[in-house]
Amino acid sequence: MNVSLLPPPPPLQAGAFARRRQRLMAGLANNAAVLIPGAQLKVRSADTEYPFRQASDFHYLTGFPEPDALLVLLPGHEGGEAILFCLERDPDMERWTGRRIGAERAMAEYGVDQAFENAARDVELPQLLAGRTNWYLALDDSDAMALAKSLRVKLTSRRETDSPIVLSDMAEILHEQRLIKSDEELSLLRYAAHISARAHCRAMASARPGLMEYQLQAELEHEFRWLGANGGAYDSIVASGNNACVLHYIENDAPLRAGDLVLIDAGAEYQLYAGDITRTFPVNGRFTEPQRALYEVVLGAQQAALDAVRPGTTLPAIHALVQRHLTEGLLALGLLEGELEDCLAHGACRRFYPHATSHWLGLDVHDVGGYTKNGKPRRLEAGMALTIEPGLYIPDLPDIPEEYRGIGIRIEDDVVVTPSGGEVLTSQVPSQVADIEQLMARGRAI
Ligand code: GLY
Ligand code: MN
Ligand code: MN
Numbered sequence: 001m002n003v004s005l006l007p008p009p010p011p012l013q014a015g016a017f018a019r020r021r022q023r024l025m026a027g028l029a030n031n032a033a034v035l036i037p038g039a040q041l042k043v044r045s046a047d048t049e050y051p052f053r054q055a056s057d058f059h060y061l062t063g064f065p066e067p068d069a070l071l072v073l074l075p076g077h078e079g080g081e082a083i084l085f086c087l088e089r090d091p092d093m094e095r096w097t098g099r100r101i102g103a104e105r106a107m108a109e110y111g112v113d114q115a116f117e118n119a120a121r122d123v124e125l126p127q128l129l130a131g132r133t134n135w136y137l138a139l140d141d142s143d144a145m146a147l148a149k150s151l152r153v154k155l156t157s158r159r160e161t162d163s164p165i166v167l168s169d170m171a172e173i174l175h176e177q178r179l180i181k182s183d184e185e186l187s188l189l190r191y192a193a194h195i196s197a198r199a200h201c202r203a204m205a206s207a208r209p210g211l212m213e214y215q216l217q218a219e220l221e222h223e224f225r226w227l228g229a230n231g232g233a234y235d236s237i238v239a240s241g242n243n244a245c246v247l248h249y250i251e252n253d254a255p256l257r258a259g260d261l262v263l264i265d266a267g268a269e270y271q272l273y274a275g276d277i278t279r280t281f282p283v284n285g286r287f288t289e290p291q292r293a294l295y296e297v298v299l300g301a302q303q304a305a306l307d308a309v310r311p312g313t314t315l316p317a318i319h320a321l322v323q324r325h326l327t328e329g330l331l332a333l334g335l336l337e338g339e340l341e342d343c344l345a346h347g348a349c350r351r352f353y354p355h356a357t358s359h360w361l362g363l364d365v366h367d368v369g370g371y372t373k374n375g376k377p378r379r380l381e382a383g384m385a386l387t388i389e390p391g392l393y394i395p396d397l398p399d400i401p402e403e404y405r406g407i408g409i410r411i412e413d414d415v416v417v418t419p420s421g422g423e424v425l426t427s428q429v430p431s432q433v434a435d436i437e438q439l440m441a442r443g444r445a446i
Pocket of ligand 3: 265266276277278412
């Protein structure tokens with residue numbers, strides 16, 4: 001392991017969440033109400049549930065970690081603008097299913113102005129919303145829509161409003177806000193990236209022929225949890241040999257074979273912020289010549305893309321740069337034929353590189369925020385976080401030169417746009433051939 005451990009960032013304070021709520025409310029129409037339900041527990045089988053994961057929008061505005069909660073924002077409301085509904089304290093239930101925060105502590109520790117237990121929703125919610133005619137919620141969230149519809153029926157049947165209630169999409173406004181990360185968020189993203197990087201180094205150093213893909217997954221996920229991450233930000237992909245050509249391969253149940261590459265795409269979720277790293281390396285610690293040749297093509301494209309990250313550029317411009325590098329490399333290796341400009345015009349490299357180069361990164365691994373603005377590709381701004389993840393996936397088909405068949409390579413790093421360029425958060429995991437081989441040689445010596 002060549003990554004020394006950094007200290008974790010301080011936890012976010014209640015004031016950080018309050019500032020986010022203020023910013024959101026500042027952009028709303030008059031007479032607004034915002035309704036944001038938190039996540040609910042989901043049944044896994046019989047009476048077991050999936051591990052609870054708070055809804056990202058709700059977390060962004062509250063930091064409140066329990067299921068079945070609801071945030072209501074009422075700009076200008078005299079009794080307080082931020083109102084939380086949460087699970088009731090219940091000593092019998094808490095004995096079985098865990099301690100609950102309750103309304104009293106929610107106010108004291110999470111900085112909301114008012115808090116009620118969920119049992120009070122039927123009485124309190126219609127009163128709070130009376131007279132508010134512009135309701136903001138996520139229109140694609142079935143829980144939020146069901147709540148809004150039932151409240152609207154209640155309010156109109158009681159004639160507590162005579163003007164129509166307008167439902168507007170809260171997502172667009174809130175997701176614009178989430179797209180630009182604050183300094184506090186960047187510290188959390190850096191730490192998620194750091195844990196992810198340590199985990200990748202650990203898996204790389206542990207790899208050897210005869211292990212199973214899931215044993216490398218265990219190395220990664222051990223490191224995630226050991227360093228305080230919730231676990232993975234998504235299902236870890238450990239794809240050896242031809243499995244790497246399946247983009248979302250998650251079976252991870254094949255043996256690692258000498259002479260194959262293994263592609264690992266995995267990232268930690270730390271305080272709900274995601275890391276997202278991919279590295280591809282030889283199972284036995286040494287690239288073969290054809291593997292190295294293809295790998296250097298992807299690495300060159302990735303380096304060019306990382307260097308291109310700066311305010312003012314766009315993701316399609318970076319993607320075009322990657323496609324140019326990959327196409328040049330594929331022509332040089334004989335995997336494509338023809339003139340460079342013709343190949344680019346026809347998108348010839350899509351056969352080997354079918355996905356995008358980047359996505360936003362944050363509380364969600366494929367984070368929110370529009371990819372276009374006013375109908376045009378959005379220009380990068382300082383504080384945006386994104387991935388750079390070119391790859392080549394060469395099918396095992398007769399028209400492909402034999403030495404390249406069934407090789408899949410992706411190299412993915414996490415980057416924050418700074419005022420003058422990009423800060424790569426994940427450079428602690430080697431991506432140069434010599435550095436990978438050196439780390440693996442050290443790992444095999446242990
Ligand atoms: N791990 C999913 C992605 O790279 O987008
Ligand atoms: Mn990614
Ligand atoms: Mn990834």
